[in-house]
Amino acid sequence: MQTTSPPRRGFDDAEFSQRTANAQALMADAGLAGLLVMTEAEVRYFTGFHTLFWQSPTRPWFVFVPATGKPIAIIPEIGAALMRGCWIDDIRTWSAPAPHDDGISLLTDLLLPVAKQGATIGIMKGHETQLRMPLADWEQLMATLPGLGIGDATGLVQGLRMVKSTAEIEKLSQICGIGSAAFAKVPEIIHAGQPLEESFRAFRIAAIEAGADDVPYLVGGADRGGYADVISPPSRRPLQAGDVLMLDTGCTWDGYFCDFDRNWAIGTADDAARRAYDVLWRATEAGIAAAKPGNTCSDLFQAMSAVIAEMDTSGGDVGRLGHGLGMQLTEQPSHAAFDTTVLTENMVLTIEPSLSYGNGLMMVHEENIVVSANGARLLTTRAVPDLPVIG
């Protein structure tokens, strides 16, 4: 059911060697003798290791980027066959789970020479990070290697990942096109009387039929005149005339996400909902116009906020009006007053204004763009300018 031939899956080895070289240049500047990553996106970024098996929380996975040379993987044996197909050469495994030593002695062996030199390695320990290994094992590692310095490499890695390669943008464009095709099907598959749970089910199938590998993220809401919550699973309540329905989806293709939403009125729309839609559509236009190299995320936030203020001056409480997009549903940077990240070419971003109106209702709009030299290029098919009425 796809209309265009998809791009090639995976990446050339050159992509990974370039990513590694870029990291190593920044590591040298920061005085880091290595970089230890253990989260899905970062392990995949440096090695190409791509599997849904991360959904099992049981086992830790470690990749060490040395100052020079290819990354080194210390991983559970169950991942060895898949990792051997990746571009790296040094793969050290253990039979996991192993409660008394889940990779820690292998990690200690690797880091001991670095610790003996009193050198510092980077890990991601800052904002928007998690420690994907048991804290007790981390504490043990630190106690075993007292000479090892630990630096915060959060900004280093997030900075690299923010700017996408040509191949990454092809994948993101592909999944944004698939998501757009799935949203275009909504008037055919969603209708009054349908329990919202069934609307979700119909949308998931439409997205997969349109070419999505998966629909890991699908949230939304529907109620009379609007919705109050944008992260809930669906209820069994049937859609009714006068409802505003919102669906927000993160579909994936080859491990890359789209993340955008659409709104529809069921049967008829009231003035408040129409007006909220119009304000947000124009706020999105303002965000798209501001998304050019040299502007900051804060500029983008202010551009959208100025339009939103026509209807809602609360400033909102969802924390931001969009974010980076890539291997994860949400990535750095944040379109927020606090984020002074300067936009550069090849950043892929969501433009996501929201507002509160009426009696506790809210509305969200969202598009996905890539920043080019000339300004934003839409990856999604732009939402129509007036609240569409369906079924």
Add this chain to the structure above:
Amino acid sequence: MQTTSPPRRGFDDAEFSQRTANAQALMADAGLAGLLVMTEAEVRYFTGFHTLFWQSPTRPWFVFVPATGKPIAIIPEIGAALMRGCWIDDIRTWSAPAPHDDGISLLTDLLLPVAKQGATIGIMKGHETQLRMPLADWEQLMATLPGLGIGDATGLVQGLRMVKSTAEIEKLSQICGIGSAAFAKVPEIIHAGQPLEESFRAFRIAAIEAGADDVPYLVGGADRGGYADVISPPSRRPLQAGDVLMLDTGCTWDGYFCDFDRNWAIGTADDAARRAYDVLWRATEAGIAAAKPGNTCSDLFQAMSAVIAEMDTSGGDVGRLGHGLGMQLTEQPSHAAFDTTVLTENMVLTIEPSLSYGNGLMMVHEENIVVSANGARLLTTRAVPDLPVIG
């Protein structure tokens, strides 16, 4: 397309108060003045907060279970509306993301009185856990509250979650039935000549049509005479006569997982694949027979291993032959020689023997059961005893 009426979604408040009371009794025994959890499954376990929004790694979420009374949530404002629908009363929010204080001052305020008493709280820091907040924020919290004791509550929480309630078992039974219905469709939807990627797509749609909310986990492999890797995404290679195909899925219903697999020969099967299938089918029987109250996970592992040894004496390297199942694809306990957990009624488990054969091939079988007073009760429709041959 579902054949039976699904159970009710969600839980009664009594379920959450019972879980909390159970935890508080164990906390009292362990001398813990509170329990701090921050991972999706644990936050949901104690509050009922259920959303796919956890796929955004941006924001931390905290739930504190005090020594008495209901849990207290410290969460990003974007989750407030959903959390207010849950059974707890004390919900403290901040506008996240906030790089300089992502909930840490709220958490400090909550824990300060506990720290002043020199009391100890539990967190999950042991085997199979992760720290779902920035390590730097954790270090800051510890530095700000030097009087606060930190105990390891991993076993306490995992022990509670291992034993399922009646309502949880209904949900698990529901999704195992849906997964079984989807696997039963495979002979109609998967055939020689179909690229494996399209086979995956067809299976996902079948599972959603059969009633799954989602198919978050789908891995598998297919190649001549067998497969070598059990965690890969699909290739574009068309299925061919003589292939053995395996699909392993974690579908969800109301936030609960099935996790099981099936094998098929395409067109024709060779003797080695038939024999591997037969050995694993009987190993599964042995595992099911051993899954009764009083036996240990190690007993279960040994029962399966004895049959597997007919064909493969390597002991395997995937680390275990099954595990717990519930809100997560894989949970405690592990069917492994190291795990002496005693099986009790209402544990829900996978029985998952695997073996290596031929030139680097492997095969896996898997069923899902609940432990009852009389032994295992299958939640999945048992695989046929001989390797099935399809189109």
